[in-house]
Amino acid sequence: MKHFLDITRETCPMTFVKVKLKLAQMSEGEQLEVLLNEGEPLENVPRSCEEQGYKVLSNDPTDEKGKHMLVIEK
Amino acid sequence: MNLPANKKKVSIVCFSGDFDKMVAAFTIATGAAATNREVTMFFTFWGLNALKRKKGRVATGNSIMAKAFNFLMGGLNNLPLSRLNFFGISPKLMTNMMQKHNVASLPELVEAAHALGIRIVACEMAMHILEVEKSDMIEEVEDVAGVATFLNESEDAHIIFI
Numbered sequence: 001m002k003h004f005l006d007i008t009r010e011t012c013p014m015t016f017v018k019v020k021l022k023l024a025q026m027s028e029g030e031q032l033e034v035l036l037n038e039g040e041p042l043e044n045v046p047r048s049c050e051e052q053g054y055k056v057l058s059n060d061p062t063d064e065k066g067k068h069m070l071v072i073e074k
Numbered sequence: 075m076n077l078p079a080n081k082k083k084v085s086i087v088c089f090s091g092d093f094d095k096m097v098a099a100f101t102i103a104t105g106a107a108a109t110n111r112e113v114t115m116f117f118t119f120w121g122l123n124a125l126k127r128k129k130g131r132v133a134t135g136n137s138i139m140a141k142a143f144n145f146l147m148g149g150l151n152n153l154p155l156s157r158l159n160f161f162g163i164s165p166k167l168m169t170n171m172m173q174k175h176n177v178a179s180l181p182e183l184v185e186a187a188h189a190l191g192i193r194i195v196a197c198e199m200a201m202h203i204l205e206v207e208k209s210d211m212i213e214e215v216e217d218v219a220g221v222a223t224f225l226n227e228s229e230d231a232h233i234i235f236i
Contacts, residue, residue: 014178017186020108031214048109 006035007045008067015041016048019062023054026074031057032035034070082111085224087142090236091120091147092156093165097172100183105218112224114231115222117189118197122204123147124184125196125211134212135205143204150180188214195219 005022007015019034026032036045046056055073062069084106088099099115107113122184126149128133133141155164169179178186187194195217201207209216217223 003215009176011177013101013108014182014186017104017108017190021186021189044109052110 001030002034003030005032007041008035008037010041012040012044016045016067019045019049020052021048022073023052023072028074030074032072032074034072035062036068036070038066038068046070046072075221079172081171083114083228084111085114085116085228085231085233086232087224087235088117088121088124089119090114090156091153093153093154095204095236096121096153097183098181098236100180100187101178102191102234103192104183104186107192110229112193113190114193114195114224114227116195116197116219120147121198122196122211123153125194125208125215126150126205127212128208137205140203140205144206146178150184168193193217195224195225197221198201204225208233 003022003026005018007018010018015036019032022032030031034045036042047057049072056069056071059068060069061067084102086099086103088096090096091171103113105117126132129149129151131145131148131152135141151161153165154162155168155174158164172179194214196208196211196215196216196219198220201218208215
């Protein structure tokens with residue numbers, strides 16, 4: 001099952017707080033797509049996920065300028 | 075919550091009970107917990123106001139002095155801004171400004187702190203002075219403890235005093 005989270009309207013620390021809480025609800029092996037802004041969220045969210053042992057499968061810019069789509073596997 | 079022994083630890087002493095400083099404390103706490111740190115928030119003196127079950131002005135306590143202090147200080151909804159409080163209007167204005175810029179409000183940060191399993195500890199001595207019982211506080215208060223417990227638990231932690 002694929003989950004989705006849009007954190008483009010969030011600011012620090014809720015960007016990575018929401019990702020962390022979402023991942024906590026998910027089961028092992030499930031994937032989470034995260035839409036995020038460039039800058040602080042793009043620097044911190046993938047890093048904090050990897051630090052916690054989650055796999056960042058992809059991290060690509062979207063068609064919308066300044067936004068990225070991250071796919072994380074729990 | 076079972077935590078690995080090598081986890082980084084952060085202990086935050088919430089002393090001031092000012093609105094803006096409490097926002098800072100909960101921002102650091104939730105940020106730290108979300109980045110895999112073990113976080114303890116130790117509430118003492120004016121900070122206890124943020125933990126009261128009733129978030130408005132209630133005359134908690136037995137003595138006249140304690141009742142007066144508790145009523146005048148109020149709860150989470152009455153925390154003053156550390157500068158330019160203007161009789162309590164400024165925290166509301168600040169909350170509006172925070173919302174306008176998509177910054178999480180204090181109640182949202184508190185809720186996130188609970189969801190992240192941040193350990194909330196209340197200071198026994200301050201509770202005695204202000205005659206606040208554990209039953210007067212939110213159920214997320216995990217422990218009532220003194221400075222020795224706090225220091226023991228924070229031995230290998232970063233300690234932040236706000």
